[in-house]
Amino acid sequence: MANNQAIDVDKDYNPWPPLWALVLGFFMILVDSTIVSVATPVMKESLDTSYNAVLWVTSAYLLAYAVPLLITGRLGDRFGPKNLYLVGLTLFTLASLWCGLTESVGVLIVARIFQGLGASMMTPQTMAVITRTFPPSNRGRAMALWGATAGVATLVGPILGGVLVDTAGWEWIFFINVPIGIVAFYLCWKLVPHLETHSHSFDWIGVALSAVAMFCIVFGIQEGEKYSWGKMTGFISVPLLIAFGLIVLAVFLIWQSRIKTEPLVPLSIFRDRNFSLANVAISTVGFAITAMAFPFFLYAQQVRGLTATESALFLVPMAVLSATLAPWVGKMVDRIHPRSITAFGLAACSGSMFWLSRVMTPESEAWQILLPMALLGVANAFMWAPLGATATRNLPLSQAGAGAGIYNTTRQVGAVLGSAGIAALIQARLAANLPGIESSGVSGGQPGQQLPDVISDQFSTAMAESVLLPAVVLFIGLIAALAFERPDHVAPKSRAKAVLPGP
Template identity: 65%
Template sequence: MAIPQDSQQDHVRPWPALWALVVGFFMILVDSTIVSVATPAILSDLKTDVGNVIWVTSAYLLAYAVPLLVTGRLGDRIGPKKVYLTGLALFTLASVWCGLTTSIGMLIVARVFQGLGASMMTPQTMAVITRIFPPDQRGRAMSLWGATAGVATLVGPILGGVLVDGLGWQWIFFINAPVGVVGFVLAMRLVPDLPTHEHKFDILGVVLSSIGLFCLVFGIQEGQKYDWGKISGPISVWSLIIAGLVVIAIFVGWQSRNRGEPLLPLGLFKDRNFSLANTAITSVGFAITAMTFPLMLYAQAVRGLSPTKSALLLVPMAVITGALSPFVGRLTDRAHPRYLAGFGLACCSVALFWLSQVIEPDVPIWKLLLPIALLGVANGFMWAPIGSTATRNLPLHQAGAGAGVYNTTRQIGAVLGSAGIAVLMESRLAHNLPAAPGGGSAGEGAFSGKLPQFLHQGFSDSMAQALILPAAVLLVGLLAALLFAKPVRAQDKPSDDLESLRG
């Protein structure tokens, strides 16, 4: 994508700044999915079990999702550039730590620090877009951000497979070191120091939101591992989820009564488009995360493809997403977001329904690639219109808070997608594979690549039926997008931050 010259005025260079931020943003999103391919290698090398290896991903996602409300607000208070650079440094150092670990326990701890670094970086990317781009250019900027998010989730498994096969699992973490150094230097040089806004930290809000989100996300994410039952003593998965919901309800009540400066300004949700965009991005996070599990398991267990070759099935999706992003970005600045986001969400739902109908043990690969290509069209049209609609009317002093909320809902959607698809896959395997007691042995065979021939049809049917769940959830997002209000053109002027910087 060429960098438009018309936006590089005076001393403010929004596009180079955004490209610098995208380097780090891409890296942290890749790390959300890259470990899944390395799971067998980590199991063998660190001599551990599946339950512990699951925590390598779980710890990262928890540490990433839970602090987002706080880190978004932190950027408003001390400056998004400072928070971003601190997060990037922490993420890069933790990545090297991950690669050097020789025990599963230390790897999990290092992944927690990685997640904390990621949580500091993500809200700042959206906040900077909101604050340095005039609204009439924000769509193109958000298209780059959205394309990065869409492509990164697909690149993770591909890159992970290549690195694990060629250099070893440690290199899925070591690769972050040079990328992190380059990203740090670029951000230091190209991202402007934006004016800060005086904020008082809502300490009680921080405590309540952290406890509530931790209990909710942990319960959902680990539910499948504990068979939705007891974790330890009187503590069960459902008690954690319920406790999380109760604490979050108390948090929302406190935010509504806080006459000072709440952590979550509920006034943000008075903006119809902000509320609807959060609903839409939750469904997208759910679907994009959920769809890869049944597709990758089918490719490896039934078709016998290696992890790298399985991930290559997603190449058409990644290529089309990247190719469409500049085009959609230009449209986002001019067209009603209802039509663009609605088209993308509809394409995504149709593609997943289509994929569920063609998955068979002996289906030609090209028949799988057609709906996967349509998923690329969907990704190209979803991310930018939804993201720009969410942030377009935010007050500048609340840009970080709004970005934190938006990214929190996206991450919670991803966790729900991961947990929901696991439950449904297990249910369908138990139903379609009666020869395997409870479906358990078939599931284990899928992970080891030793699925007997006579189970291929039942396993394929199970994965196909599981894909209907994310397809259906996307319909909720589609409804939200169709209710988007037309942006107010009177607000299409350069931001105060941009003007003060040009001063």
């Protein structure tokens, strides 16, 4: 398309410093998507609450993050990505301070909702700036930075969380955002330009429909095992709630196709085959990365008896390899067919989780855990940048925010469903492997305290079986990636030239 070759700024503009400023805040909000997982046992004990309630500390954040992304992408087009990013960063930073000061799980969940709202304002703006300032032929390298930030943040979160939990207390997984937020605000204010705005109308009915649908589906999935998939209150049952959410979702899509003014989700954008398929694939990636963390850290801390920091160190090879390989992969994305790169990454990610499930036993050596984690790091480098670049390659500038909002919504929807789905599966597998023992009682020990031998084997089996869920879900993303079309700017002959990146 001709209109997506130009950029909003003059030809001498260097877009890299502003992008680095934006990804600092992007890194911070994505770390918060996973940083709580390693602190789950400590927070449960400190706040004197149930395991399911602590899971909602993460799920509430992910839900509040995901639901508004469609509208915040459009708001960025309307009021400028820089302005909306700064508002979201301020809200996120203040909510982080609130999280650290809370003393009850209920207030913490509310504070996390405000954190999620702030994050939802920030995320689409980083991707929209890439789309509007980098031409398609060079967008792969920019997306490599964006992808490396997304991939490494979701992996570094548990490592950073483990260190903070063991050295300063769980509150500091939130307090640390305050100084980072202040620095990120200053850098954005100084470096990021004011890009051209585009007038849009806002589909508030669509916002309401999407919010109701998402809440019903996610709440139903997460609470299903707790209520034995039966009634919650009165005549409302978990299956009925999920079914209602799916119906509302269908109504939302019908509304988007028939609305007379500008829709919240311009369905025409899905005519781009690669954009549609990339959205499917990134949702499975969000699902898998989020879902894998919960059972793994419960296994590491309560079967192996590791502290939060020690268990998080298992992710070091994953984070290092992901960050190291991402720039190299980004150069490949600008030169060769995205199908082969992304399919390899998704297949490797699924394979690493299948492998991990086989070695999550009380007797496994540490090196046996580190090997599949290293493969997972390689997989992350080959997923994030290719998917992001493929999704945005043909977006017109006027829909940069909408496209970024849709893409990040599907990623976060995957993460939300991953959190909800793994919570239900963990409870189900604990009930199957440890009949007669409440899952909250089994998983309520302190980090570093091993479970009794009589239940250790069964508990690790339950966690290993749970890891198979994200491994299977990734196959959906793999199928989508295999159907990618070759981008126009990538010539068939360039495939042979792109085996190694250029200088």
